Amino acid sequence: MDNGFIDHLLTEFDLPLKNPILVFSTILFIILLSPILLRKIKIPGIIGLIVSGMVIGPHGFNVLEKTSAIELFSTIGLLYIMFIAGLELDMSDFKKNRDKSLIFGLLTFSIPIAVGLPICYYVLGYQLNTSILTASMFATHTLIAYPIISKFGISKNEAVAVVVGGTILTDTAVLIILAVIMGAEQGSLNTQFWIKLVSSLAIFMAIMFLIIPRVAKWFFSRLESEKTSHYIFVLSVVFFAAFLAEVAGVEPIIGAFMAGLALNKLIPHSSALMNRVEFVGNAIFIPFFLISVGMLVDLSVIFKGANTLIVAAVLTIVALFGKWLAALVAQLIFKYSSAQRQIIFGLSSAHAAATLAIILVGYKEGILDEYILNGTIILILITCLIASFTTENSAKKIVLLEHDENIDSIQQIDKNRDESVLVPLSNFDNLELIIDLISVFRQKKSNHPISLLSVVENNDAAEINLKKAKKKLSEAIKYAAASEIELDIATTIDNNVVGGITRMSREKSANLVLSGWPQKVSFLNKFLGEGHTQGIIDSLNKDVFACQINHALVLQKRIVVICLPLSEFEHGFNVWFSKVTQFAKELSIPVLFICNERTQENIQSFLKQNKQNLLAKFNNQVNWDAILPLQIEIKNTDLIFMISARKGAISHASDLDGIENRLDKYYPDNNKLLVYPQTEKNNNLYNEYNDMRGESLSKGLETIMKVRKGIFRIFRRN
Template sequence: METMISQLKHEFELPLSNPVLVFSLILFIILLSPILLKRLNIPGIIVLILSGVLIGPYGLNILEKNSAVDLFSTIGLLYIMFIAGLELDMNEFKANRNKSVLFGFFTFIIPLAIGLPVCYYLLGYNLNSSLLTASMFATHTLVTYPMVSKLGISKNQAVAVTVGGTILTDTAVLIILAVIMGSEEGGLTTDFWIRLAISLGIFLIIMFLVIPKIAQWFFHKLENEKHSHYIFVLFIVFLAAFLAEIAGVEPIIGAFMAGLALNRLIPHSSALMNRIEFIGNSLFIPFFLISVGMLVDIGVITDGPMALIIAGTLSVVALVGKWCAALLTQVTFRYSAAQRQLIFGLSSAHAAATLAVILVGYRAGVLDKNILNGTVILILITCIIASFATQKAGRKIAMSAEEPSSNSSVPGSRGTIFSDEHILLPIANTRNMEKALEFATLIKDKKSAYPLTILTVVPNDREAEKNMGKAREELERFSREATASEIRTDVIATIDYNASNGIARTARETLANIILLGWPGKKGFIEKLIGEKMEHLMTYTDKTIFIGDFRTPLVKHQRILVTAPPFSELEQGFGTWVSKICRLSEELNIPVRYYCTADTREAIQKYTEAHKINSGHQFELLESWDDFFILSGELKPNDLFILISARKGSVSHLPLMDNLPAKLEKYFARNSKIIVYP
C-alpha cells in the first residue's frame, strides 16, 4: 500500500512528467474549459490561453515547456496558417489582391512608423533594437481565425484581404529580422541577398508548380484510399514548412503556401476538408493556444516599474498601430464598421511570429529581458482583445449575411436561395455515381434542414424483395461517404414498375426541389435521355433537373463554361441554377464564363450582386443559339461545360433543343458536361 501511495506521489510531482498524464490533462482542459465558461460569453480562445497561463511554468507549474509541448504547439501554429491558406477564396483574393497588398502595406508601415520613434526616443533603445522591436508590432498571428471559420464568414472580403495581407507583412518582418541579424554578424553582403533571392525563388517554384501536380496525381491514383489523403496533406504541410526554413523564412510562411498550393484540390465541402478542420480544431490548434498561455510570466509585474512601463507601452503601441491600419483600410475601401472591427480582430493578435522575432533578437543580445517579458504580456493582452473584437464583429457580419437571401427580388429568382432545399440523387449504376455524389455535396446548401436523399428504384418483379436488400446495402456505402463531409443523408430504396415513375413519386413524397441524375450510357443514348422515361420525368415533376457526365474528377477542372438560351432568366428555376453554379465555382475556386444574351447577363449580375456572390464571372454575348456549337473549338480538356436547356412549352424553349443531347455528345464528347432543365 505504501509503495502504491509513494508511486502516486511520484507520478503527481510538479511539473508532471508522465506523458500519458500530461496528455490527459491537456485533453481535459480542451474539453472542459470552453464548456464551463461558455455561459460567461467568453471566447474559447481566451479560455485556452488563460488555462495555459494557469498550468504553465509561471503559474501553478503543473506543466513545463518541454519538447513535447513545443512539438504540438508548432503543429498547431502550422495548422492555423495552413487552414488560412486552404480556406482562402482564391476568386475573392484575385479580385482583391491589390487590396490585400495595400492592407499589408498599411498594417506593416503604420505600426512600424509608430513603434520606431517610441522605442528609440521614449524607451531609449539603439537603432537596431528599436527597429527590431518596432517590426514586431507589424507582425500578427491569425489566432482568432478559427472563430471566423466557425461563424462561416471566412469568404468575406474583409477576411480575404486580411489573410492576404498577413502573409505579406509577416514576410516583410521576417526579412527585416534576417537583415538585422546579418548586420549584427557583419554578414549583410551581396552574397547574402543573392542566396536569399535564389532560395526563395526555388521554394516558390516547388510549392506552386511541383507540389500541385504531385498532389493531383496522388489524389487521382489513390482515389479510394481516403485515409491516405489526410496523411499526404499533413506531410505536404510539414515539408513546406521545412523547405521555407531552408529558404531563409519562417516555417509558418511555408504552411500558408502549402494551403494556397492545395487550395483548388481540396473543396471546402469535401470529406478531406472536414477531416483537416476537425482534427486541427479539436486537438492541434487548442494545444497551440494553451502553449501560448504557458509563455506568459505574471511575475513580470513584480520586477519593478520599468518592466510594467515597457509592457504597457508595447501593448498600447501594438494595438494602436493595428487599429489605425484597420481604420485606414476601412476608409480606403469603404468597408462597414463591422468589417473594420473584424480586420482589427484578425490582425491585432500577436503570438508566434512576434515571439519568434523577439526570441531571436533576445538570444542574439540585440534585445534585453524587459522587452522579452513585455512582449509576453503583450501576447496575452492582444490575444484577449482580438478574441472579443473578432467574436463581436464576426457575429454581426454572419447575421447580416443571412438576411437578404430569401426576400431578394431578382428577375426569375423568386427567392430561390433555399433554406429548405432538398436534393434527390437517384442511383441506377453505382459504379459511376461517386462523382455525382461529390457534385451533390459541393452544391448542397449547408443551411438546408433537409438531408441529401439517395434513391434507388427496384423493378417490381419476383426478385424485388431480394434486390431491395442489396440496393439498400449499396446505398449505405454512399451515405457513409457523404456523412464524412458532414452532409446529412437519407437512403431510400423503393419498388416501382417504372424507374422514372419511382423517381417522380419519391420527389413529391420527400418535397425534393432538385434532382441529380447520372449520365446515361451510350447505348440507346437518345432513348434513355429524351425518350419515354425522360419525358415522363419532365412531365410529372416541376423540379430542377441536373444531368451530369463527369469525365474527370471535379477538382481537376480549370473553368466552368455555361451556355444559356434567350429568356432563360424568365424561368422559375433561374435562381436555382445560377446559385448552384456560383457555389460550385466557389468550392472549386475556378472562374465561370457565361455565353448568353445581354438580358440574361444583366439578370445574372443582378442576382449575384443581390446575394453578394463574387465568383469571377465573365460574359460573352451569344446572339444566335446556333453559335453555341462553335464553343466546342474553344473548350479545353479540363473545362466543365454546362448547358442550360428548357422543357417543352416553357418561355425559353427552342425547337432546336429537342436534338441537343445527341449533338452535345458529338461535339463535347471529351469534356465533363451537365445539362440543366429548370
C-alpha cells in the first residue's frame, strides 16, 4: 500500500507536469521566489521571471509545457499590460503631448524599418516581401518594462507618456502592414480589402470611445455599492475590446490599450477599483505572461549552425540600433535629458508580443524561414533583458532628477510628507463617498494617516452614541483598506462639538481639516456653538475644506474653481492649488478658473514656474460684487471649488457672508468644496483674539448649555 502511494506520488511529478493544481502552484512559487532571489544580485524581477520561464519551459528542463491554460493566462497578462498602460496614462499630459506621441510613433516606426529593410534585402539576401515583414518586426515593441515604471511612480513623466502614446501608433501601423502583406500573398489585396479594413476600424473606434464610456458611467453610477461588480465589469470591457480589435483586423493588444483609454477618466488613479486592477495584474496575470515569454526561448538554436547565429546577431543589432536611434532623434527634437532618452529606449526596445505575432504568422504562411524564426527567439530574450536593465537604471535617475530639480520642489515634497488631515464626521450616510473623496484628496507621500473623528455630545445618550460612532468608523477602515488608505479613527465626548474638534486637531497635529458642508443654523444655535463648520473656521487657523459630495467622483467632467481677487496671495494658496491639481490629474479632467485678469496672470506664472501640466482655462467675465450665480453654464457633472476667505484675510469680501447657502441654492446637485485657506500666523486678527477661540470658550459654553437645558426642562414640565 505504501509502495502504491509512493508510485502514485512519483507519477504526479513526471515531467512535464500534468496535474493542473501542481502546475499552477509551481508557477505561483516561481512568481513568489524568483524576484526575491534575483533582487539579492540586483537583477530586475522581470528578468527573473523570463529566465525562470526559460529554465522550466519545454526548451529547458521541460518542467512545464505551454498548455491552453498557460496560454490563456499569458494572453490575459499581455492584455493587462496594455490595459494598465492606457489606464495609467495621464490624459491631460497625453492631450498636451499627442503631437509628440505622433512624432515619436513615426520615428520609432520609420527609423527601424529604414535601417532594417536594406540589411534584410541586401545583406541577408531575402525577397522583398520577406524583407518588409522582417523589417516591420523591428518597428514593433512591447511595454514589457512598464511594470518597472509603475513601481518607481514615474508613469506621469512626459517621456513615458510619449512612448506609451507612440506604442499604439507603431504597433497598429505594423499590424496593418502584416494584414496588407498577407492580403498580397493571398492575392486579395483589392479595393474591397481596404474598404473592409477602414470601415471595421472606424466601427471599432466608435464603439470604444462613444458607447463604452457611456455604458461604464451608467454602470458605475447605478451600482455604486457593488464594488466587486465594478472589477468584473472592467475585465469584461478589456476582453470584449480585445475581441472587437481582432474582428476589426488588428491585434487584441490594441483593443486592450483602447479599453484603458476609454475607462481612464472613470477610474481615478487612487481609487479602490484601480488598486484592485493593478494588484491582480501585477500579482498573477503579468508574471504569467513574462514566464510564458521565457518558455518560448530555445537556446539550442545557437548550436544549429552558423547561419542561425549570424541571422540572430544581425536581427538583434539592427533592432536595438533602430530603437536607440529613434530615441536619440526624439531626445534632440523634444530637448529631453539623457535619462529621458534612456527611458524611451528602455520602454521601446523590448520585442515580444507584436513581434511574435508577426514572425509566427509569417512563418506559418511560408514568408519567413526557420533562421528568422530562431533568430527572433534570441532577439526577444536579449531585447527583454536590455530593456529591463535600461528602464530600471533610467527610472532611478529620473526619480533622483525629479527630487533634486530645485530646492523648492524638495521643500514641497517634505511639506507633503508632513500633511496631516483631520476629517470630523457627524453624518455617516455618505461614508463611502467621503472615503472615495479622501482617496483622491490625500497626499500620497504623507507620513501621517488620515484621522477620522466623531465628537459625541455629552448628554444622557453619550455612551450609546459613542459605541455607534466607533462601529461606523470601523466600517470605514474596512472600506478604505481597498484603496490602501491608512486611517486613524478617534471618538470623543465633549460638551461642545467645535471644542472637541479643535482639541483633537491639536492632539493629532492636523494642519488640514476636511469637514462637512456648513448647515443652516439659527442665530441662537450659532451663538451656542452648534454651527460646526463655521465654528471650526473661526476657531482654527488651518486650511479648512468643507465638502458636499452628492454623487460619485467618477462622474465629474470638469473642475470649476472660483478664485476671489487676491486669493493667490493668501498663505494657504499652495495647499488648495495643489489639491485642485491633484483632483484634475486623478480624475483626468480639465480645470476652469473663474478669476480676474491679475489672478489669472499669477496662476499661469505659478503653473509655468512649477512645470505643472494642467489643462486650464480661464474666465474673467464675473461680477465680483455678486459672485453667484455664475455667468457661465454649470452642469451637474462639474466639481465646484469655491475659494472663500476668513474675515480679516487679504481676499475677504463682504459678499462672502452666507456663500454656502447661495451655492446650495444655485447648484444643489453639484459636488462642492468650500475652501478657507490658512492666513498668516502673525495675522493681527488671530493674535488679538487668541484667547477667544473655541477651546477657550468651551467651559463658558458648557455653563450656558447647562442653563439652556435647565430652561428647556422647565418648559417641558409646564
